[in-house]
Amino acid sequence: MTGEPPGGPPPHPVGPHPVGPPPTAPPPGPPAVAGHPASGPLAAYPPGPLEPWPATVRWQSVSTDLIWVELLRLAALVGVVLLGLAVGWAVSGHWLFGAALGAVVLAGAWRVVTTVRAVHVWGYAERENDLLVRHGLLVRRLSIVPYSRMQFVDVSAGPLERAFDLATVQLHTAAAASDARVPGLRPAEAARLRDRLTALGEDRAEGL
DSSP states (O other): OOOOOTTSSOOOOSSOOOOSSOOOOOOOOOOOBTTBOOOSTTOOOOOOSOOSSOTTSOOEEOOTTHHHHHHHHHHHHHHHHHHHHHHHHHHHOOHHHHHHHHHHHHHHHHHHHHHHHHHHHOEEEEOSSEEEEEEOSSSOEEEEEEGGGEEEEEEEOOHHHHHTTOEEEEEEESSGGGOEEEEEEOHHHHHHHHHHHHHHHHHHHHHO
16 A cells, blocks of 8 residues: 555646746836826836926016005005004004904014015917916916917006006006906016017918
8 A cells, every 4th residue: 555545646737837936916006197098017107196387388487666656555555554453552552453453463564575586477479379478476376378379468567667667568458357467567668568469460370
């Protein structure tokens, strides 16, 4: 007796014996995106959120004299509020008026800092088919106005702007929500931009 089960020894598996640990499945590649098919496990994922201010265009800044215009407007508003609170504090003597005075002063100082930075952010870029306008500090905004959608362009200048030799170019389109403006321009540059945008708008509208 050899101790083998009836019927003989168990059959050997057919084919070569595997050597080493069993192969593992490759890690899954990135999910397929419409228009950007994946090309294997190393295919790049789609780009992240788009930068709202593209660096592929030539941005033109507005004049820093706009800072003084905005600061004078702020000073007038804060001065009126402080005067009203001071009168109320002198008449009533309530401590809430004093606290409000301090809060207004702090808010005004914060607004001065943000105004200076916000003016440096303003810019515009003229492209072949549209005009780009950027502004905003905490929330960046980019307005893209196609030349063919412009209805008219005007130039305005208030008393403070005239005092600092500045003007604002206002763009008007069919949708009021898409209107854009470029403040802090010298009158010559504002007139040039107005005439160029008007001419481009007429050319693009005729080509539709």
